[in-house]
Amino acid sequence: MTARGAKAMAGVAAAAVALGVTQLLAVLFGPQSDARNAVGSAVIDLTPGPVKEWAIQTFGTADKLFLTVAVVGVIAALAAVTAQYETRRLPVGSAAIVLAGIAGCVAVLSRAGATVTDIVPTVIGTVCGVAVLRLLISGRFTDEVDVDPSADAPDRGRRLSLVTLGFLGAGALTGVGGAVLSRLTTSVSGDRKAFELPRIDVAAPAVPPTVQPQGVALPSFVTGNEDFYRIDTALSVPQLSRADWVLKIHGMVDREITYRFDDLDSFEVIEKLVTLTCVSNPVGGDLIGNAAWTGYRVRDLLAQAGIHSDADMVLSKSIDGFTAGSPVEALTDDRDSLLAIGMNGQPLPTEHGYPARLVVPGLYGYVSATKWVVDLELTRFDRAQGYWTPLGWSARGPIKTQSRIDVPRSGADVSQGPVTFGGVAWAQDRGVRSVEIRIDEGDWEQAELGANYANDTWRLWSFPWQATQSGSHTISVRATDNAGAVQTADLADPIPDGATGWHTVSFAVK
Incomplete structure (x- = not known):
């Protein structure tokens, strides 16, 4: 190994030790001291809106994994580069580790509820990282490999490589161990398993089998918990137990109210099927799902506080600091917006907001679907903004009338003869009146609709077709909602208030 290569590896090993020690010590101080998570969350907060949207469109629900890998990769790359200029008299690499440690401390302190003691793991990890780098760059190792032409130089090089790999492995093991221990010590999985949903006072109507068109492989009318999309700003899933959960209602109200989880027993329990849609869902995208919510x-809950007549926004806040601004009427009218505690007959999965979240029919999630919700502030749109509004999204996000083709898939081959195409359409909380299909540049034809369950849920459709002409074809879809609005053909990106356009798929008859 060359001297430059040895120094680069030393830098990576030192960074691994710094991160690993920090991660391991964070177990003792609590999740708020996790610098890796704090830095990643700070990156999310500081990233411009269009870049966030690009990440969601590119990586979908794997966006957080990509960010985690990218952050670690950047740290490793910077450590490798700066360590090459590290000498006993000019500690460039060490200075870089210290600067990274300072950035980590700032990121930790920027998180909600953080205190000065929460930076202790980062400080100790930084010191360990610098110590490892200084040891590996000492004359005992690198300098001798670089300048000593004697026969035992290869042995010193091998010793350096082994020591470096040892530190690299130790850093990786402590980091993984710290992450595993942190998950074990903070997990609310036991709390969730011990929770039994309360008896439902107002049950959702039974789902008739006719909601599901026959003869075509479409998504299930009710989306399973494990298949439901997840898009949020939480780099790691918040772990909040029922005993620690508190919901504060304040702001433009007659009286401030604080609810603990047991206080909810005095309210009527509702079950309701609602389709949720992410504003980042592109035309034809899959960031949409339909579930039975209990809550x-x-x-x-708001009625107990007494809302001032001039309040027009409810600013909801998550335990991790995320905020969403919803119109007051959306949370107080007869659409029955929910403080949900259950999903498809089970306690909320932790990644979907356990122990409580908001479910608001008719609004995109970025202005309504706050998970791990702990605060509702009555305010006004001219006084406050939710998380996404300053980043370029509109303050209000009503869901647009949209539709999607699931069969055929883009580029699919279709055999000649009778075939059945199909997909889904949605227009929460107006409902879907009709769906039309066009093959190539032909006339629009009515699709067959599954039974209409409710205006707050999507509607599945099918379209029988005779595939007689071989070659390439396209199929397009558009929906009309119960208010009479026809889905627009105008193409628009998700920013600022949701994508529009007709979904069109190319296929071939063979």
């Missing part, structure tokens, strides 16, 4: 009417 309490938000309007019942």
Whole structure:
């Protein structure tokens, strides 16, 4: 190994030790001291809106994994480069580690509820990283490999490589061990397993089998918990137990109210099927799902506080600091917005907001679907903004009338003869009246609709077709909602208030 290569590896090993020690010590100080998570969250917060949207469109629900890998990769690369200029008299690499440690401390302190003691793991990890780098760059190792032409130089090089790999492995093991221990010590999985949903007072109507068109492989009308999309700003899933959960209602109200989880027992339990849609869902995208939610009417909780007549926004806040601004009427009218505690007959999965979240029919999630919700502030749109609004999204996000083709898939081959195409359409909380299909540049034809369950849920459709002409074809879809609005053909990106356009798929008859 060359001297430059040895120094680069030393830098990576030192960075690994710094990160690993920090991660391991964070177990003792609590999740708020996790510098890796704090830095990643800070990167999310500081990233411009269009870049965030690019990440979601490119990586979908794997965006957080990509960010984690990218952050670690950047740290490793910087450590490798700066360590090459490290000498006993000019500690460039060490200075870089110190600067990274300072950045980590700042990121930790920037998180909600952080204190000065939360930076202790980062400080100790930084010191360990510098110590490892100084040891590996000492004359005992690198300098001798670089300048000593004697026969035992290869042995010194091998010793350096082994020591460096040892530190690299130790850093990786402590980092992984710290992450595993942190998950074990903070997990609320036991709390969730011990929770039994309360008896439902107002059950959702039974789902008739006719909601599902026959003869075509479409998504299930009710999306399973494990298949439901997840898009949020939480780099690691918050772990909040029922005993620690508190919901504060304040702001433009007659009286401030604080609810603990047991206080919810005094309210009527509602079950409601609602389709949720992410504003980042592109035309034809899959960031949409339909589930049966169990919870309490938000309007019942707000009524106890007494809302001022001039309040027009409810600013909801998550335990991790995320905020969303919803119109007051969306949380108080007869659409029955929910403080949900259950999903498809089970306690909320932790990644979907356990122990409580908001479910608001008719609004994109970025202005309504706050997970791990702990705060509702009554305010005004001219006084406050949710998380996404300053980043380029509109303050209000009503869901647009949209539709999607699931069969055929883009580029699929279709055999000659009778075939059945199909997909889904949605227009929460107006409902879907009709779906039309066009093959190539032909006339629009009515698709067959599955039974209409509710205006707050999507509607599945099918379209029988005779595939007689071989060659390439396209299929396009458009929906009309119950208010009479026809899905627009105008193409628009998700920013600022949701994508529009007709979904078109190319296929071939063979």
